[in-house]
Amino acid sequence: MEMPMRMKAGATGAALLAMACFALPAVAQEAAPPLAAPKAAAPIAPGQTFNIGVVRQLPEPPPWVAPLQMPPDDLGIAGAQLGLRDNLTSGRFLKLDYKLTSETVPTEGDPLPAAQKLVDAGNRFILLDVPPDQLLRIADALKDSDVILINVGATDDRLRQQDCRANVFHIAPSRAMLTDALAQFLISKRWRNWFLMVGRTDNDKLYAEAVRRSATKFGAKIVAEKTWDYGPDARATAQSEVPRGTQVGEYDMLIVADELGEFGDILPYNTWLSRPIAGTQGLMPLSWHPTMENWGASQLQSRFFKQSGRLMQPLDFQMWEGVFAVGSAGLKTRSSDPAKVRAQMLSPDYDLPVFKGVAASFRPWDHQLRQPILLTHATNTVTLSPQQGFLHQVTPLDTLGVDKPETLCKFQ
Amino acid sequence: MKRQTLLSASLAALAGLAVADALPAQASPRAFVSNERDHTMSVVDMESLKVLQTVKTGRRPRGITASPDGKLIYVCASDDNRVEVYDAATLKLVKTLRSGPDPELFVLHPSGNPLYIANEDDNMVTVVNVENNDLIAEIPVGVEPEGMGISPDGKYMVNTSETTNMAHVVDTATNEIIENILVDSRPRIAEFSKDGKQLWVSSEVGGTVSVIDPATWKIVKKISFKIPGVNNDAIQPVGVRITKDGSKAFIALGPANRVAVVNTKTLEVEKYLLVGQRVWQLGFTPDEKFLVSTNGNSNDVSIIDVASEKVTKSVPVGRAPWGVVIVP
Numbered sequence: 001m002e003m004p005m006r007m008k009a010g011a012t013g014a015a016l017l018a019m020a021c022f023a024l025p026a027v028a029q030e031a032a033p034p035l036a037a038p039k040a041a042a043p044i045a046p047g048q049t050f051n052i053g054v055v056r057q058l059p060e061p062p063p064w065v066a067p068l069q070m071p072p073d074d075l076g077i078a079g080a081q082l083g084l085r086d087n088l089t090s091g092r093f094l095k096l097d098y099k100l101t102s103e104t105v106p107t108e109g110d111p112l113p114a115a116q117k118l119v120d121a122g123n124r125f126i127l128l129d130v131p132p133d134q135l136l137r138i139a140d141a142l143k144d145s146d147v148i149l150i151n152v153g154a155t156d157d158r159l160r161q162q163d164c165r166a167n168v169f170h171i172a173p174s175r176a177m178l179t180d181a182l183a184q185f186l187i188s189k190r191w192r193n194w195f196l197m198v199g200r201t202d203n204d205k206l207y208a209e210a211v212r213r214s215a216t217k218f219g220a221k222i223v224a225e226k227t228w229d230y231g232p233d234a235r236a237t238a239q240s241e242v243p244r245g246t247q248v249g250e251y252d253m254l255i256v257a258d259e260l261g262e263f264g265d266i267l268p269y270n271t272w273l274s275r276p277i278a279g280t281q282g283l284m285p286l287s288w289h290p291t292m293e294n295w296g297a298s299q300l301q302s303r304f305f306k307q308s309g310r311l312m313q314p315l316d317f318q319m320w321e322g323v324f325a326v327g328s329a330g331l332k333t334r335s336s337d338p339a340k341v342r343a344q345m346l347s348p349d350y351d352l353p354v355f356k357g358v359a360a361s362f363r364p365w366d367h368q369l370r371q372p373i374l375l376t377h378a379t380n381t382v383t384l385s386p387q388q389g390f391l392h393q394v395t396p397l398d399t400l401g402v403d404k405p406e407t408l409c410k411f412q
Numbered sequence: 413m414k415r416q417t418l419l420s421a422s423l424a425a426l427a428g429l430a431v432a433d434a435l436p437a438q439a440s441p442r443a444f445v446s447n448e449r450d451h452t453m454s455v456v457d458m459e460s461l462k463v464l465q466t467v468k469t470g471r472r473p474r475g476i477t478a479s480p481d482g483k484l485i486y487v488c489a490s491d492d493n494r495v496e497v498y499d500a501a502t503l504k505l506v507k508t509l510r511s512g513p514d515p516e517l518f519v520l521h522p523s524g525n526p527l528y529i530a531n532e533d534d535n536m537v538t539v540v541n542v543e544n545n546d547l548i549a550e551i552p553v554g555v556e557p558e559g560m561g562i563s564p565d566g567k568y569m570v571n572t573s574e575t576t577n578m579a580h581v582v583d584t585a586t587n588e589i590i591e592n593i594l595v596d597s598r599p600r601i602a603e604f605s606k607d608g609k610q611l612w613v614s615s616e617v618g619g620t621v622s623v624i625d626p627a628t629w630k631i632v633k634k635i636s637f638k639i640p641g642v643n644n645d646a647i648q649p650v651g652v653r654i655t656k657d658g659s660k661a662f663i664a665l666g667p668a669n670r671v672a673v674v675n676t677k678t679l680e681v682e683k684y685l686l687v688g689q690r691v692w693q694l695g696f697t698p699d700e701k702f703l704v705s706t707n708g709n710s711n712d713v714s715i716i717d718v719a720s721e722k723v724t725k726s727v728p729v730g731r732a733p734w735g736v737v738i739v740p
Binding site: 086089090093094296299302303306324328331332351352353357358359395396397 | 514532533535554555556573574575576577578580589592594596597598617618643644645648667
């Protein structure tokens, strides 16, 4: 476990190394098991082959990136690749096969043709990391295809609410799940008075909306609110500007809504009062983090590191979950027929072990994966929500996000 | 030393005869508890229920077992990628064995050799000759191999893979997988009844224990658990131990902080015993009068009186006690 930290700094180098490893499967030890399968001689029938596609549209780059946060070239895709390896290792015992094809689309490109191409090539399970409008276009275009779409990237609540689609499953936690997870923890700490700082983008406004909703839901109070207006790169003037901009009277916690990462990281230690920071930076609600190690998580982390030579990020984890979700259902259906897999993914006995202590599963009313959410800062996972004491008649996991009675989702 | 001579009468010890009467006080059975988070092993005197000694081990000790004669203690030092062998009397490290990467749990053949080791990071079971440290075989299994069980006649070794969610049955004559049994999520432990007629597999995240008939390798029943006031998500079966007479099974339920007592005939849960926090593994005393549970989050072990099915005492040990084995 000493190695990962050293590798982290050279993110680009690590990504290159990872790609090099991929070009030479013989180098990576874990590529061996499928070949070493016992009695692997008989060819695998098409009905037992799961063709999984991935479409990733590169997001708009932020105005600046801290060296520690340089996104690796294979972000996300590497997680899908690990999911494929895990599926192959398990599936060979039941004569199941899995294939993965990924398409990366530039920021200004159109992901629909890429998705269509994957479907035309026979992929029946498509992981999507694309903006919400594109996701809806793809979902509607493929409405009559025999395909399961899995949203691994978009956190937009509307995709689970008024804009939900019956052919889409959501692995990525919604913003409401993330901010509920944070709110539960802050309430359990009795840090109830929040100062909300909102960035300039539409996504920041959506994150802030989720924070407000969570505050109401769990009884926190937003005592002050501001919009960040010091430009896209205030690193040089932070020490003078942030203290001025944060003089809003007493509060317990500064909650920041900055999904692009323009200013959240320059707030800590620059605020007027000595108050901690949470939200998109500081103490962050996330699906995953390299510091997560309980409940067997360190095994997944070390498998990922062995494969890719870098640390596992939330998008890597979400893509791993997406591929693993199909694989786990497939062990039960033993058939890659999307209708059967879909029925299994929604069946009451479907439980996905995702290294967080309790099983994840899909909410039937909006197809959102219910799973614990980490609260982590840069170097430690502090806790996982739901927090103790937040009770629910079915599962405490449904205290995070939009529960059945509140859902606006009507599948057509 | 008197005890040494007696210990060498391994059959007597194995049969669990009333050795305590014949021995001076210091020769009562001792429990060896691996403490995952402070890299030690606590040695508990089972008569006085005092910690006799804390032995420094390799890093992250988890799986722990004893040779059939009770003279040697085997410990998986997971972060040091080796198996350590201690003299149960002197508590000295005798030797280390190869283990393959990240050994978590293992099982010793009933004859005392070889040792079957689950390599959690490598999707492999490593088979090692404990006499000369030779690698006998590497058996590819599912993702994150963990639980290791062996049939009393030594013919079948069963490994559970936590992420593949299967119990893999290996013929020990050929070291090949002959059967794969799909069970519920995160299977942790595989344990045969002493007559070899039942195989119990606990599923931590699935919250069930599958009872399998080794004649057909089919699941006979999935036992589930319900505890008033405890959320279903917190019921996570891990350690399983079955009495020699085959009448009762004890199942550690993780963060539910309970040990379930199951009737092996009806396969119904009869009782829940409140123990320490995040109860993980279980071990009987050789005479089966007592069962010891390791409680990972309260840093202690609970002593359960088997006949009365009551928890009689808890004994503080090291940080995050993981496994336990008790020798005469």
